[in-house]
Amino acid sequence: STKLVELRCLSESTGCRILGKAEFLSPGGCQKDRVARQIIDEAEAAGLLKPGATIVEGTSGSTGISLCLAAAARGYKVHVVMPDDQAAEKVQLLRRFGATVELVRPASISSPEHYVNVARRHAASLNSQSEGGGLALFADQFENPANFNAHYLGTGPELWSQCDGRLDAFVMSAGTGGTLAGVGRFLKEQSADTKVCLADVQGSALYSKVASGVLYAPEQEEKSIRRHRADTIAEGIGNDRLTANLAMGLQEHNGGHLGIDAAVRVSDQEALQMAHHLLAHEGLFLGSSAAVNCAAAVKMARKLTPGSVVATILCDSGQRQLTKFYNEAAWAEYGLVAPTHHEASDLSFIS
Structure with missing residues (x-):
């Protein structure tokens, strides 16, 4: 609280x-801590994360930072895709917290090169390397109902x-x-x-x-x-x-x-x-x-x-x-x- x-x-x-x-x-540093925890909790409960898996997210920075901390406590890695015009401090923090950071140019959500779409493809690529998946979770903060649940319940x-x-x-x-x-x-x-x-x-x-x-x-x-x-x-x-x-x-x-x-x-x-x-x-x-x-x-x-x-x-x-x-x-x-x-x-x- x-x-x-x-x-x-x-x-x-x-x-x-x-x-x-x-x-x-x-x-x-923000309410995204609640979302990160809820996303991981629900994914674990659904059996979507194997030990040592990578959590992938497209973010302007804050959700990625929260995911880094929550993932570290659970033994997961984090790969963040974000627009390259965000504050430099966020990129520095993400890397300091152990994330792999992939910077992309700002683009429309309809473009394959939008940071969310790039993150989705990366997670799919990682999961394709294992039968049944589980090597990666696309956190999908924009569409994942765990986001809503974190605030409705907390x-x-x-x-x-x-x-x-x-x-x-x-x-x-x-x-x-x-x-x-x-x-x-x-x-x-x-x-x-x-x-x-x-x-x-x-x-x-x-x-x-x-x-x-x-x-x-x-x-x-x-x-x-x-x-x-x-x-x-x-x-x-x-x-x-x-x-x-x-x-x-x-x-x-x-x-x-x-x-x-x-x-x-x-x-x-x-x-x-x-x-x-x-x-x-x-x-x-x-x-x-x-x-x-x-x-x-x-x-x-x-x-x-x-x-x-x-x-x-x-x-x-x-x-x-x-x-x-x-x-x-x-x-x-x-x-x-x-x-x-x-x-x-x-x-x-x-x-």
């Missing part, structure tokens, strides 16, 4: 209690208990969608009145999917997308497709279960400003995904009555993003300007 902390400067400004579950304090119940059964809104960004869908499903089963809100980044099509039922990003029309997955400085969130895990959180795809029922957009500039604001006033050094979540929590809180309780996930630390999200030299590429100082209760930088 990770701690739940109040973000006082956000609470004071909005008149709501804004809480963050500190998943960045997990051993692997993170959601923890959060509900920590809030003493009173939570008006849960806000979370989505890459695989497992955290948002899993936590959201559990919370809706406890209280149908709890809002479950997607925080989406620029260049991603998920906001439109929740808001209007159609996967679409304005940047597609403007032909300004620079990379296929999401045109944002934030890593590991945003998507241009509906994953199996996110679909489990959408009523029209999951058999009618209540789930995600709201969405807000957060710009890179808002996320960058929020990250520096929380560092200055809360002493929290958070990564881009957590900054997006906190900015979205403020937007959601403004829509609720005073005194409402809003929770989000502080899913990553800034320590793995010094060369990108916290690197002034990288900001211009994404059209960002240096953040300005605001007093603790001044959130005028959030639209």
Whole structure:
């Protein structure tokens, strides 16, 4: 169980209690630790892993890091395929933790060279060397229901208990969608009145999917997308497709279960400003995904009555993003300007 902390400067400004579950304090540095353990547990239970097998995954980095730690405890090897434009710290950590790292150029999921498709082929190739397989497991975090299960069975119940059964809104960004869908499903089963809100980044099509039922990003029309997955400085969130895990959180795809029922957009500039604001006033050094979540929590809180309780996930630390999200030299590429100082209760930088 990770701690739940109040973000006082956000609470004071909005008149709501804004809480963050500190998943960045997990051993692997984010909530993906839960997913990695659940994937391995379910694979072992199904007899899909032989002793000394290799776990293969396509990842922007965080899930790979968590898999390295979980695999080491179980005697498995890890092979990670990731886009070559992610923060250098993640590659260094993966290699330090014993993973074989294969870097590929960013590509559309429809391309055989997309990092997930490359990982899938590598796992299949390893398994073809043994009758009956078992030499490799394709972790498949985007489509594997173990991702959803980790949060439905773990993170959601923890959060509900920590809030003493009173939570008006849960806000979370989505890459695989497992955290948002899993936590959201559990919370809706406890209280149908709890809002479950997607925080989406620029260049991603998920906001439109929740808001209007159609996967679409304005940047597609403007032909300004620079990379296929999401045109944002934030890593590991945003998507241009509906994953199996996110679909489990959408009523029209999951058999009618209540789930995600709201969405807000957060710009890179808002996320960058929020990250520096929380560092200055809360002493929290958070990564881009957590900054997006906190900015979205403020937007959601403004829509609720005073005194409402809003929770989000502080899913990553800034320590793995010094060369990108916290690197002034990288900001211009994404059209960002240096953040300005605001007093603790001044959130005028959030639209």
